[in-house]
Amino acid sequence: MSFEPKIVAFLCNWCAYRGADLAGTSRMKCAPNVRPIRVMCSGRVEPDFVLKAFEAGADGVLILGCHPGDCHYLEGNYKTMRRIALLKNMLSQLGIEDERLRLEWVSASEGGRFASITNEMTGQIRKLGSFSHRNGEGSNG
Amino acid sequence: MEDEIRIGVYICHCGSNIAGTVDTSEVTEFAQGLPSVVMSKDYMYMCSDPGQNMIKQDIKQLRLNRVVVASCSPTLHEHTFQQACQDAGLNPYLFEMANIREHCSWITEDPKLATEKAKALVSAAVRRVYYQEPLEVREVPVTPSVLVVGGGIAGIQAALEIANAGHKVYLVEREPSIGGHMAQFDKTFPTLDCASCIFTPLLSAVGQHPNIELMTYSEVEEFSGYIGNFKAKIRKKARYVDEDKCNGCMVCVEKCPWKAVSEFDEGLTQRKAIYTPFAQAVPNVPVIDTEHCVYFLKGTCRACERFCGPKAIDFEQQDKEVEVEIGSVIVTTGYDSFDPSAITNYGYGCYDNVITALQFERMCNASGPTMGKIQLRDGSEPRSVAIIHCVGSRDKNYHEYCSRVCCMYSLKYSHLIKEKIEDAEVYQFYIDMRCFGKGYEEFYERLSNEGVTFIRGKVGKVTNRALTDGEKGKLVVVAEDSLMSALIRVPVDMVILSTALEPRSDAEAVARLFNISRSADGFFLERHPKLDPVATTTGGTFIAGCAQGPKDIPDTVAQASAAAARTLAMISKGKVEIEAAIAVINEDLCSGCKICNLLCPYSAISFDEEKRVSRVNEALCKACGTCVVACPSAAITGRHFTTEQIMAEIEGILV
16 A cells, blocks of 8 residues: 555634635545644644654644734734744754645635645655654654 | 543534545544543534534533534534533533534545544544633623724614614714715616615714714724724824814815815816815815815915805814724725726726726716716717626636626616617626626616617727728727627727726725735625624624625625624623633743743733733733743643643544
């Protein structure tokens, strides 16, 4: 059987979660590899959550928030943007590929965008292969 | 010590919506094996009465102290199930939902994979709910007054409804008079009522109402607070005319020698530098347009001042700032009319007799620039008129949406042209006729029998290049008649462009001021398109009219009344519930670094200088959680989205 990645997606409650809901109500096909977790704002996503996801067996992590300027909490997504940039620096030092973590903006009306990001990310991680931290191949470097 | 955790899990079939793809009995069995789960069940419709009763009974009989329902999106039924828990004596924050419909069964083709994903989602919810804590919903009193922003028909209707119910309304309008677009209209479809006859009584009712504090020529500059307790700072721009002294005689307007293009007449005529937009303006107090008044430009003239009997002209007047306290706000800022000069092949701005719908509306109006006479730029009467539908609407290059009113007002124009110029030829170039409202289809039928020519097809261009003698001196409308599959050329004297309704150019800034979301088309986004059409995602903030999307007058009035009813409901209840899932700071852990103080977008965190710790104002916190992430001492807990809960969810979802 081919490798099926597990991807954790953090969705902000106001834009991305509703965008994902819209993908559902519009019956768009999305890869089941992406598993959503709701947070109120992408600004609530702690870098620790991303590390925890990799530790717990995720092969990739998506963070989806409102488009810049559209944050329900005014500017939470700007903070996420900065935090994730820093986190990415750290991940590369740990030998975790950049593509495994992706920050994107999905508005409540962008069901199609949610579906395409979901499918793209799944394809990308499938190509990249498993993040086999548990087998000691990944971060022991 | 806390009791043993006892979780009940319910898997909903949602008819075949979930069960058609997800093997619900397999998920139920899986849930049974998860830690601390004492019982798991599946049922056809969990949200139905029997479904909810099942939860209530189990909470009592099986002593459940945590509940998970795996069904649809929490945006739909989280509240339903929380209420069921509460009815059975369980704190609603001890409930968690797994979305196995929108996020699983509806988007996954393979039943096996869908079932696996559903299990992961249920496992995440079960692990999360284990750590959830009971929270108390707090209540705050509601300030019994309402701010209405925008004085068009929507704002006027809403303001009158609230004021008539006996409550204070602050109605803020940017222009010198209330009235909005409706005041520009001539007749209204499909009944052909005269717009002024039905509208001006409402304008004066607003002006005279003891419960309405009307602030025209004013804008909301700052807006803060939370549901039930907002504060607005309103800038009243200087009119340079004292509203208390002015008796509305308009001698100043008559004597003013300086002119500017009339915005109200859509540029078809001129107004004075001191002016009221239209004769029935409310308030009937002129303003001085400082960009055109020669006194402000060069320091001379003052003719208005000299002739003003009550000495109301005040060149020294300053902008005033007013602060008001309100419990809720209704935003009714309306729409902009699409500028058709963007579509160069229609020749607007290039050919004199290509005009917009609103210009025609003014021309038809008995109090308009031509006193109701339909005429070409040279003053003569048009013998033939083409009306082009969907200018800027239903067009991938401009706006993809349908503006909803253009078909109907175009039909109305046909009638008005025929009424005033009996033998005029009228051509309607349409894509589809959309006559959806009460009496609309009948109006279309009637017009079809009035000798109007309907041509189905999108117009390619309007040109003055004649190919035949008959086209000389005319505007030639070139279109494809899609019913005949033929390219046609129709020479006419006048072309009316049925322009789209689009979001206000400053909709983004207004949305940010009131914390309203916008949909992809740029209009304000309602909380739910069907079940909550006038509320927004910000509590206590409502929308109505074209600010929410293009609509006709009946729909606008209905929405405005609905929004008014929502604010009145808040006032009559007298108190609102405030989100309990807020951030709290553990003072023992807080190091007083103040990072969170600057980070909070709502300035909800302040610093206690005495204790040297930060503190969250519970009423202002909106629970975004940004401060929780930033705190270097991990002293802040984001209630109901605690680190512990989310970590457990991550573990659960990766089973």
